[in-house]
Amino acid sequence: METLPTVLLKPGEADRIVAGHPWVYANEIQRLTQQITDGELVQVKDSRQRLLGVGFFNSKSKIYVRVLSPERIETGEQFFEDRIRAALAIRQKYLPHAGSFRVINAESDFLSGLIVDKYEDVLVVQISSLGMDKRKPQIVAALQKVFSPRAILERSDVASRKFEGLTESNEVLFGEPVQKVSVNLNGLKFETDLVAGHKTGMYLDQQVNYQAVSPFAKGGQVLDCFSFLGGFGLHAARAGAAHVHLLDQSADAIEASKRNATTNGLADKCSFEAINVFDWLKANTAVKPHEKVIPRFDLIILDPPSFTRNRASVPDALRGYKEIHLRALKLLKVGGTLATFCCSHHVSTELFQDTLLSAAFDTRRVLRRVATYSQSPDHPVIPMIPETEYLKGFALEVVR
Ligand code: SAH
Numbered sequence: 001m002e003t004l005p006t007v008l009l010k011p012g013e014a015d016r017i018v019a020g021h022p023w024v025y026a027n028e029i030q031r032l033t034q035q036i037t038d039g040e041l042v043q044v045k046d047s048r049q050r051l052l053g054v055g056f057f058n059s060k061s062k063i064y065v066r067v068l069s070p071e072r073i074e075t076g077e078q079f080f081e082d083r084i085r086a087a088l089a090i091r092q093k094y095l096p097h098a099g100s101f102r103v104i105n106a107e108s109d110f111l112s113g114l115i116v117d118k119y120e121d122v123l124v125v126q127i128s129s130l131g132m133d134k135r136k137p138q139i140v141a142a143l144q145k146v147f148s149p150r151a152i153l154e155r156s157d158v159a160s161r162k163f164e165g166l167t168e169s170n171e172v173l174f175g176e177p178v179q180k181v182s183v184n185l186n187g188l189k190f191e192t193d194l195v196a197g198h199k200t201g202m203y204l205d206q207q208v209n210y211q212a213v214s215p216f217a218k219g220g221q222v223l224d225c226f227s228f229l230g231g232f233g234l235h236a237a238r239a240g241a242a243h244v245h246l247l248d249q250s251a252d253a254i255e256a257s258k259r260n261a262t263t264n265g266l267a268d269k270c271s272f273e274a275i276n277v278f279d280w281l282k283a284n285t286a287v288k289p290h291e292k293v294i295p296r297f298d299l300i301i302l303d304p305p306s307f308t309r310n311r312a313s314v315p316d317a318l319r320g321y322k323e324i325h326l327r328a329l330k331l332l333k334v335g336g337t338l339a340t341f342c343c344s345h346h347v348s349t350e351l352f353q354d355t356l357l358s359a360a361f362d363t364r365r366v367l368r369r370v371a372t373y374s375q376s377p378d379h380p381v382i383p384m385i386p387e388t389e390y391l392k393g394f395a396l397e398v399v400r
Contacts, residue, residue, distance in 0.1 A: 001072065004043040004054060006033040007065055014046035017053060017067060020384040022112045024055070024065035038165070039134040041075055056113070056131020060165040066112035066129055075135060080142035083111055088146065094377035095207070100183045101378040102204050103147075108380040108388045113164075116143065117200045119181045119192055121150040124200040125173065128156070130164045140173045151175030155200045170195070182263075186211045188238060189263050190229045191256055198228065205375040205391055206231055206303065209341070212373065213301065214239035216337040216395060220298025223247070223331070225277045225324070230257030230270075232301040232339070237266040241299070244269055249276045277304070278320075281327035293330040299337045300328045303393075306344040314346050318355050321347070325359035332365075332398050341373065341393035349392045356396070371395035 009017075013028040024044055036042055042057040044065055055067035056075075073079055087109045091101050103123070104116040113129025123143055127133050133156075140152055152174040161168060183192045185207050194201040210231045217236035224233030227246035234257070237244045248254050254274040261267040273280065285293050302324055307317035321342065328338055342352040360367050373393035374381065381389045 001074070004041055004072070005036045005057075007036075007042050007044045007057065008033065008049075009044065009046050009052070011047040014050075014052055017044060020382065022055065022067040022107060022110065022385070023063045024067065026059075026062060026064045029064060039130040041131075043072070056129060058130045058164055060130070061163055063112075063129075066131060068110065068112075075138075077138040077141045077145075080135070080139050081145055083109065084116075084142055084146050087111075090380065091378050098185075098207065098378070100185060100204065101207065101376070103143075103378075105379045105388075107385050108382055114139065115200070117204060118147065118149075119183050119194060119201055122178050122181050122194060123147060123149045123152045124194055125152060125154050126156055126158060126200055127154070127166075127169075128158050128160050128164065130166060133164075133166055136173070144174060149175065151178045153178065153194055155194070185231070186235065188234055188260075190231070190234075190260050191263070192229065193256070202229055203231065205343075205379045206341075207376045207378070209373050209376070209393060210235040212371065213299075213339045213395065216299045216339065217241035217244070220336070221245075221296060222299045222301070223297045223328075224301045224303075225281075225328070226302070226304045227257055227272075228253050230260045232303060233257070233270065234260060234264055234266055236299065236301070237261070237269045238264070241269060243271070246270060246272050247275055247277050247280055249274065277324065281324060281331075285327045285330045295331055295333040295336070297331050297336060298333055299339065300332055302328055302338070302340040303343075304341075306342075308344040308346045311346050314344075314351075317344060317347060318351070321352070321355045322359050325356045326362055329359055329363045329365045329398070334398050334400055336398050337370070338367070338396045338398070339393065340396070341391065343391045345387060345390040352392055353394065356394070366399040367396040368399050369394055370397050 008030045010030045036057050038058045043054045044052045053067040053070045055065045100119050103118050113132040115126040117124045154171050156169040179195045183190045192201045214235040218240040222236045222241045222244040224246045227233050227248045233244045233246040251274040254272045261270045307320045375391035
């Protein structure tokens with residue numbers, strides 16, 4: 001094996017890499033031993049020349065090196081095949097019955113810059129680093145070998161690509177173009193648009209939570225806020241809800257969730273509204289002075305998109321989170337359940353809980369926490385890499 005170009009770190013900058021975090025920032029670098037082409041494999045050494053790992057280099061990015069392995073490796077098709085098989089084994093262990101799931105979740109699977117989602121027999125690839133982008137043919141070949149899919153699509157339409165000097169790329173990498181796939185989650189079918197849908201098509205990270213929240217719906221009146229394709233709402237309807245009302249501001253999402261309700265034989269229990277959740281909650285909690293809101297729901301699900309883009313937007317986001325919690329709590333019956341989620345990496349579990357407790361205080365509600373949730377196991381959390389943990393949720397019963 002030829003010697004790799006070397007990135008030498010400044011004294012004191014090695015620990016995070018030794019601990020397993022893959023990112024080397026530009027300001028941590030002492031010097032490069034030679035000129036390095038962006039996207040190439042390099043070795044990273046500490047200030048005393050000890051090898052810390054190898055990874056892809058990109059001088060255009062704030063993340064100069066994305067480490068792939070503590071030891072020397074070759075990054076051809078075989079490397080990707082081995083990593084994909086290892087990641088698949090984790091999914092088969094922790095999500096044994098799933099046919100649709102995230103196969104590769106970037107840093108969570110030690111492949112920074114690469115996401116692969118499996119929607120039944122179609123794979124969707126999302127690449128956000130130059131090193132991975134340059135190895136697209138090897139990645140596609142390895143995916144074909146492991147999964148024999150009907151098609152492999154690319155949905156590299158993420159804004160972060162520009163930080164790597166890349167432009168957006170949406171194309172068919174293998175097979176015929178596919179747009180809509182009927183995705184089976186926990187035995188329910190969801191029509192998913194792989195070309196225009198959110199993320200790479202849908203929110204696979206909630207797969208286990210749809211099922212986990214659904215028993216709270218039994219026999220009750222349910223409100224699913226930010227319902228998208230109806231993930232929470234339709235699981236609730238199947239679990240025996242008396243009625244489910246689904247709210248999403250996207251008319252397309254509401255139409256798709258209606259079709260999903262019909263496909264699954266649950267349409268008679270569901271109603272739908274294309275509306276801004278903030279407006280709906282406000283309108284449904286508005287009362288005249290000295291009147292009280294009449295609580296009428298047994299389960300309210302709040303699963304909003306991330307209200308934060310960066311750290312600076314956190315205060316605004318918290319005001320938004322507080323407002324929806326405040327209004328939802330007014331609409332919940334005593335004994336009812338609030339299932340609430342926050343997918344912002346910038347809002348910690350503690351901060352999220354503080355926000356909803358502040359809403360409970362203002363509405364004079366006392367809550368019992370009956371469950372805590374995280375992202376589905378196909379989005380593994382590596383505690384040494386805090387960025388891998390982003391989704392948190394609680395189920396809270398209204399005590400009084
Ligand atoms: N619960 C969904 C994910 C929801 S997040 C699931 O499990 O799949 C994204 C959804 O929130 C999108 O469908 C988007 O259209 C919707 N949305 C974003 N802001 C909204 C708002 N203010 N009011 C209503 N819907 C909103």
